[in-house]
Amino acid sequence: MTPSASDVRTDPYRLLGHPTDLAGHISTLGRLPLPAVVDGTWRSAFAADLEASGLAGRGGAAFPAALKLAVARRSGSGGLVAVNGMEGEPASDKDKLLLLRAPHLVLDGAQLLAAACGADQVVVCIPAGRDAVAGAVTAAIAERAAGSYGAVAERVVRPPDRFVAGEESALAGWLDHGHSLPSFRPEKGIALRIGPRPVLVHNTETLAHVAMIARCGPAHFRRHGIVEEPGTTLLTLSGAVAHPGVIEADRGTPLLDLVARAEPVHPPQALLVGGYGGTWVGPDYFETPYASLSLRTIGASAGVGIVIALGPAACGIAESARIAHYMAGQSAGQCGPCVYGLPAIADDLSRLAAGRADARLVDRLTRRLAEVNGRGACRHPDGVVAMVRSALAVFAADVAAHIDGAPCPHAAAPTVLRFPPAPVGV
Numbered sequence: 001m002t003p004s005a006s007d008v009r010t011d012p013y014r015l016l017g018h019p020t021d022l023a024g025h026i027s028t029l030g031r032l033p034l035p036a037v038v039d040g041t042w043r044s045a046f047a048a049d050l051e052a053s054g055l056a057g058r059g060g061a062a063f064p065a066a067l068k069l070a071v072a073r074r075s076g077s078g079g080l081v082a083v084n085g086m087e088g089e090p091a092s093d094k095d096k097l098l099l100l101r102a103p104h105l106v107l108d109g110a111q112l113l114a115a116a117c118g119a120d121q122v123v124v125c126i127p128a129g130r131d132a133v134a135g136a137v138t139a140a141i142a143e144r145a146a147g148s149y150g151a152v153a154e155r156v157v158r159p160p161d162r163f164v165a166g167e168e169s170a171l172a173g174w175l176d177h178g179h180s181l182p183s184f185r186p187e188k189g190i191a192l193r194i195g196p197r198p199v200l201v202h203n204t205e206t207l208a209h210v211a212m213i214a215r216c217g218p219a220h221f222r223r224h225g226i227v228e229e230p231g232t233t234l235l236t237l238s239g240a241v242a243h244p245g246v247i248e249a250d251r252g253t254p255l256l257d258l259v260a261r262a263e264p265v266h267p268p269q270a271l272l273v274g275g276y277g278g279t280w281v282g283p284d285y286f287e288t289p290y291a292s293l294s295l296r297t298i299g300a301s302a303g304v305g306i307v308i309a310l311g312p313a314a315c316g317i318a319e320s321a322r323i324a325h326y327m328a329g330q331s332a333g334q335c336g337p338c339v340y341g342l343p344a345i346a347d348d349l350s351r352l353a354a355g356r357a358d359a360r361l362v363d364r365l366t367r368r369l370a371e372v373n374g375r376g377a378c379r380h381p382d383g384v385v386a387m388v389r390s391a392l393a394v395f396a397a398d399v400a401a402h403i404d405g406a407p408c409p410h411a412a413a414p415t416v417l418r419f420p421p422a423p424v425g426v
Contacts, residue, residue: 013220015208015234016248018102020136022143025104032108033214034151038115043073046116046214053218054230055210059084059168059203060274060304062292065210069116072200075191077118079198081110082175083207085126085133086159086166089275090326090418091306094234094246095204099126099133102208103140109207111150112214117200122154125171127161134158161420163276163330167378168192168201170332175199181332182378205234205305225251229291233305237262239272239416240311249290256286259309270310270394274303276323277383280316280390299390308417315410316395317402319417320388321349326419327384337381341372345388353411357403362392 018028035042051066072079083106087095098106110122124141126134134156141154157175159165165180172192174180191198202210209231213221222230229251238244241262249258255271271281273290279300281288288294295301310316324346331338348365351357365388373385392399402408 013212013216013224013232014248015098015105015205015212015232016101016246018105020101020103022104022140022147022149025102029105029215032111032150034112034115038151043116046112047073049213049218050210053209053213053221055206055213055221056229056292057202058205058209058233058305062302065202065206068200068202069113071191072113072117072119072198075117075193075198077120079117079119079191079200080121080123080194081114081117081119082168082171082199082201083107083110083122083124084166084168084171084201084203085124085137086161086171087304088127088161088163088166088330089277089304089306090420091236091238091275091308092304093236094305096130096133097246098204098208098234099124100136103137104144105208105211106204107137107140107144107150107154107207108214109202109210110154111152112210113200113202113207114152117198119198119200120152122150122152123175124154124156125159125166125175126156127165128158129161162332163327164332164378164380167380169378171201172199181334182380203304226289226291228293233290233302235290235305235307237307237309238418239309240265240268240314241309252289252291252294254287254289255281255307258290258307259286262309264309264311266311266313268309269312269314270316272308272310272387273300273306275306275383276327277380277387278303278306279386280310280320280394282394299386310416313410314413314416315353315398315408316391317349317398318353318408318411318413319415320391320395321346321353322415322417322419324349324384324388327380327387331380332378335376337372337376341368342381342384344368345372345384349388349391352399352402353408355402355405355408355411357405359403362399362403365392 055065056062144150159174167182169183170180176194225231232248243262285298328342328346369385372381
């Protein structure tokens, strides 16, 4: 399902389909668009182009890339750019694919941002256990070093493979002191730091867009997507579909059109949008455009670029319970909402799915969701709350049937979701 070389020839603005090797990368896209001397004039022009493009981060928070660069520039030079290739969402493959298929595009984006904010190092963060991806990036870095390609040094590091380890403050914490603990950050206008040095963290897709905007210009980027949310986006499609995989589509494409590209096996009863910390969406909203403002009107968000189709032969409550149990096990263990609240929520959902609910279960579950929401050090528990609340609404008929003790013919069916093996390098 990934774009081919012919797709790239038809539309040069593609993140996938470019040659993987450095020589092919340069032949197709040209060399890194950096001047011999990076001065204030170039930095201002680069920042202006980034702002004109309207690029929002593709790592989940959708923070404007130009604003993030401005924060880094105010924080002083001598820092580093961290490439967030952690991709802790089990249902996501887009960042892995980018690093395997277009590593030089991602590294170019990091080099450009390093020049723009005065960083002197690029660090690519790939989790322990993801050796094929790390090997591909290490080989790409060796090619670049041999050809003196890039202004600052590049290296690969291997943080632990945990869901929360990819949260940007947790990643900065691991780079600083070896512990992947998210920090409470009510003010995003303050740069993250590793010791005294500022660090600019971006996910791989965002960096690939930066590299393409620097080459093609903001106007070309804006030919895709919608006015309020320009550009293409990478999404991982899975679930009850014939052809799961990664696609590249314009922002603003209706959800149903996105899923159609993966060929659903049966008409979906619901879509999980945004990943395991995302939101279930029912058929009434399948025509919603995949864009932040549109999704917000139905209580959803684009998240990290995941859409999962749930077929009719699946129990939405049972699948939601599996997700809740997985997410409870991915806690950093530093605050009560995760340590105590998420396991309790997951257990309530499991009882509901099994038809062992007492009369007070839904009220108790609703109260627990309210007690957990917004009280963690990071957004991890909030994502679980959003997913569970949406499940109770979208699968309301199933909830009622389970409370009445009616046996669910699908509760014990094999999951259509993906869950990783035990984490490595914790």
